[in-house]
Amino acid sequence: MNLKELAEHLNLSQTTVSRALNGYPEVSERTRLRVQQAARDLNYSPNTRAKSLATGRTHAIGHVLPISDSHEMVNPVFGDFIAGAGSVYSQNGYEIVISLVKDSDEAEAYRSLHARGSVDGIIVHGPRMGDTRIPLLRELGLPFVVHGRASHETGAYSWIDINNQRAFQRATEFLIDLGHRRIALLNGLEFMDFAYRRRSGFTTAMTSRGLTPDPALMRGEEMTEVSGYRSAREMLALDQPPSAFLASSMITAIGVRRAIHEAGLVMGRDVSVITHDDDLGYLKNGHSVPIFTATRSSVRTAGEGAAAMLLDLISDPTLPPQSQLLEADLIIGASTGPAI
Structure with a gap:
């Protein structure tokens, strides 16, 4: 089913249906709920390209992962983070764009994503003490959230981290x-x-x-x-x-x-x-x-929190940098006992 067919089914204009699906405030709450329910019942999925043209957004989030001899980013921890973030993206109609690049090409990857308009925002993984990606993304004007913190970075930026x-x-x-x-x-x-x-x-x-x-x-x-x-x-x-x-x-x-x-x-x-x-x-x-x-x-919870934070920043560019510090629980298991 396409937008035209959905509009004919509801006896509404295509413009009204599109605006209802994209959350425009001039559409009444009653109409918006009616359109959303019909879209669910009829398994309507908006064309991504058409949606991007209508909203000026790609509805995609970038994750740039460096391929390094010294540090491997793609591991079970990353998998859980992506699972958490991905669930939030999916609920909000966003997709994931993962770019694997050499360490030396990482900065160029961010510039390319920005120049091509491929993504609406970026999640930064594995921050270093002094991380050059943060001032670069700030300069490019791309909304971003850092999973972790960079102790030597003095400027404000959005992050979520464990204590x-x-x-x-x-x-x-x-x-x-x-x-x-x-x-x-x-x-x-x-x-x-x-x-x-x-x-x-x-x-x-x-x-x-x-x-x-x-x-x-x-x-x-x-x-x-x-x-x-x-x-x-x-x-x-x-x-x-x-x-x-x-x-x-x-x-x-x-x-x-x-x-x-x-x-x-x-x-x-x-x-x-x-x-x-x-x-x-x-x-x-x-x-x-x-x-x-x-x-x-929970790394999955951190992924959910980072994704939600980034989508808020994309939705409202006037928001100041956000941050969230997660505390860890101490779980007692069978691996510890009194010193002998």
Whole structure:
């Protein structure tokens, strides 16, 4: 069914039907509801190109993902974020445009999206401490929301983020309260803003309790199962091994668990482990009883929040920059216990 046929079915003009579907205020609420109900009943879907011409918008949101040798953006965390964001886009008639580019081509990708008018807005992923994408997008005039923050960026911008510092401070304090003193931090790459904040939370908790973080027990690497396994294996072989690990990713924590098992130790009894990001759609942390003690904040919820924030900014360009800080819950699982 096309717009003309829908209009004839309702005995209305095509202009009225189009305006009702696109939320124009001059259409009465009664007519708008009647048109929307008929569109649902008859499975009417507006032509995207025609809708763009009518509204001046593409009804598409851009996600530019750099392909890097040092940092892989396409992972289970990204998948959950896109699932959350995508549900909001779908409800509001928006589509996703994902561009995979080399690190060196990322700035040009944003310029190209803007020049071609391909998208109405951008979600920025994986912000660094000083992130050049933020001033670039501000200069281009593209509405954007950052998933995370950039500590060295002084200008105002819209963002949604987890309170990474507080989450890791709280997790470290929990381990200290259990009697652990040699605590290892297996962090993400520390030029990334989230990892910088997590290290800060870890070191703040240690020093405030009179403990000195041991550099030999601190790593900042790509968050993979292999890196978790390798780091934990090396640390457990030290003359003074750690009695607990704090891992920045569920994937890393799985590698830590493998290393503990290979060392003939029992996780939760001999060595404690706390992980972050355990609330993933396809990588669940156990069932009724969590496998890992974890700092939990739903990535899917962050995706929903970022998408809703961006669509608000697109709908009303006069809005000031928006922000939302999400707190993480501490979930107690079987992977932690008193120091022995």
